[in-house]
Amino acid sequence: MSEHEHMDAAPHESEDHGSGGMVFLFFLIGLAASLIVGWVIFPKLLYSQKNQPIDFNHVLHNGLVSDGCASCHFFREDGTFSGSPTLAQCIDCHSDVQGESEEEKRFVEEYVKKGIEVPWLIYARQPNCVFFSHAAHVKIAKMECVTCHGEMGETEHLRPYEYNRITGYSRDIWGHNIAGIKHHTWDRMKMDDCSECHQQKKDMLGSVQTQKEGCFVCHK
């Protein structure tokens, strides 16, 4: 029976011409909805955010120190990079409350007095499988901090730390533009961004990363 009906249906097809518009409309609805999902809802779902434990004012501190970024984000004697400062450095000035700021007061009471390290959330932290040497880039290639980290030193407040719910890593690695479009060198920090610079300068740098056996220089 059903086979018959099916066969019978074919000659009637011409009568359904009018539904072509409907089909197109549905196509558009599907297209539009998924574009909205993909471009708008998905990024919102993919990322979550946390506030930094203390709101730090880079501008204020930059004005007080003599050596710019390196005053707190320094290279250790053995050449390794210290990253974000530990309590040991903060205590040099903040063994007691210095100014009027509520945040500083909270910092001194909750961390300095109790001897607890501040669990800073690192915007620029690469996944653990990535090897990166600050010394090679800053000391040897003389790159500026701003090239990769942006105008961090000119922020008065720390923006919320956004992180990927799947990987757990900072949004800054992929960049804030979900399409991966960037306007500045510091907008994203994926492998393509590393290789862009390494490709450009490979002759100058003798960069091993761009050679055939270069994978394991960075991928550990």
Place this chain on the structure above:
Amino acid sequence: MKIDRRCFLSLAVGAGAGIALSPLPWKLTDDVSIWSQNWPWTPVPKRGEAKTVHSICTLCPGGCGISVRKIDDRAVKIEGMKTHPVNQGGICALGLSGLQLLYGPTRVKGPLKRVGDRGKGQWMPISWDQAIREVTEKLAAIRKAGRPQSVAWISGASSNTLNLLLDRFSQAYGTPNGMRLPTLEDAYALTVSLMNGGKARIGFDFEHAGYVLSLGAGLLDGWGSPVRMFKANAHWKAAGVKLVQVEPRLSRTAAKADTWISVNPGTEAALALGMAHVILTESLYKADFVDSYTEGLMEGFRNIVLADFSPEAVAKVTGVDAATITMLAREFAKAKRPIAVCGRGQGTLPGSLDLFIATHALNALVGNLNQPGGVWMVREEIPSWPDVQPDSVAKAGLGYPRLDGGRTPAGISLPNRFIQAVASGKDYPVEALLVVESNPLYTLNDTALVRQAFSKIPFIVSFSSFMDDTAAWSDLILPNPIYLERADDVVGVSGYPYPTIALSQPVVKPQCNTRPVGDVLLQIGKGLGDSVATALAWKDFNACLESSLGERFKSLKKAVVWVDKGYQPAAWDEVFATERFSFIPKGIAADAVLKPVGVPGDAGSFPLTLMAYDTMRLSNGYIGNPPFLTKILEDTVLKQTDGLVEINPKTAKSLGFDEGDRAQIETPKGKALVKVHLDDGIMPGVVAMPRGLGHEAYDAYLAGKGINVNNLIASVNDPVSGFEAAWGIRAKLSKA
């Protein structure tokens, strides 16, 4: 206009196109790939500042220097200290695994008090104040009752100052029963005092020796200072120095030796005396030394050797043919700078005196004492503290004989005899026992007897850092920080010919709520008052260290070790002029001192002989085997939880066993279920099991794996020295 199936298909197509035109699939692919390369459970090293702290490893008497790499406050790697004269950058597998002891789950986290029956594992955490108060009150009550002699301690501590402090505590409190667990070093020290006269540590100038004869010493199985011995062996191989290993089993040392002489178990001393026979009859001995600086050769030693130890007679006893014995003797006597050395396996138990006397006599015959490339008497600066002024209670207590039958003040301890005395209950009882850096319920032979003795002691305090077999059987645990968290001094390195003083120092902050035994002892002393408080008046253990190391304390904090590389042992004229070297110890009958120690058990019902052996891959003392070491154990030693017993294929065949068969091994002391491993490297009629397995306490990584061979071996007292002298026991294997 009708909504039909095509509309929905179209919707799906549109959605698909939209998704493809959005970043969603590409971003998700990227994220999933990152996620899958960084599993959250994969351990990732912490970031932080890298530092290196130098210290001394005290896990064995090897005295190696270690360089511990730290990231911030966490120790992440232990390496050998490059500038340390003993290990020169090398490190053994146990030393490497030290971090598993530091961060492992077996640590006792804080003071514990037993609440259930002994050994049931029911504990209540208590405060340090309460812990110290309970011990102090107990000791004060015993002392007040006039029975200070009934308090005893057992210490396996490597810290010189801690042992001095324990001795001092005994003197002031009034007990003669302080037991330091003796090792081959004590057996050698006794041999030196009996034959050379005077008090000295023995050192072997292996690096300059021309020939090495090892009578059962596991030179490459953890004897003396293991890393130093590995380096010495590398040097022997490069320089063509011959190493002869005499032992019934193909140990690692035997396998790496130039010649392996497989003797019947327990007959190494006979072989040495057979060699002495050849050396004497063929006049191969060094006449200028023997004639002018020794005595007793012609009177006693020679007569016995000539009468009872002809190569033919020795061949019958040892199973080594007479020609080989003669050849060995000639080779040894004619070699440049030959050294004979003994101390079975790692020498963690002292062993029978006859072997030490026979071995040392060989060195004297060839005149290689206090010579370059020879056997040295190393006299060390041992710090001395002002004498203790015991009060009347202490004097009365000290007037009692030691339970181990040894002489006071303690030169030598005989824990084997102490245990026998306590178990039999014949003398006076022990009312309290303090256990320091040792695990006697596991490491002493005949553990059932040790348990029986312990069950008669109403109050046992363990200072162990780990929940080891003895700690699990105690009443109170006052955990000591482990070697990476505390300061200790180590005087001398086992077998090393130069005087050394080293400072083991904290590498990291204590990880648990622990206090150093020294500090606790001082606090108990204060609490006890009287002459104890006066004798133990230091502020803390660091002050003790400072008072025994003096000026050196500060410099050692930086340098870690002081070594007198220019040390020269005293010349013959100096040392043997007034008191000659004595082939037969004075006051002891020559035939008694050279009489071999027999093997317990009846050969009729127990046709085999069981020997315990030592390996670098098993820590067999106070320190339990860390997981890294257990992981590198061969599956012919431990298979899952089954311990294997080594047996010659011929013996196995005659008993009907095949590789891997289950068996029951039985000795007069007990029985255990094992598996059988066939090995041509062990002589027929002998079976062997390693020391270091079969713990009942500790954690899942160690407990219940294999068999503790000490459960099966009887304790045998040396008839002259009283030292633990068992080298094996009769056994039988049956199908299980």
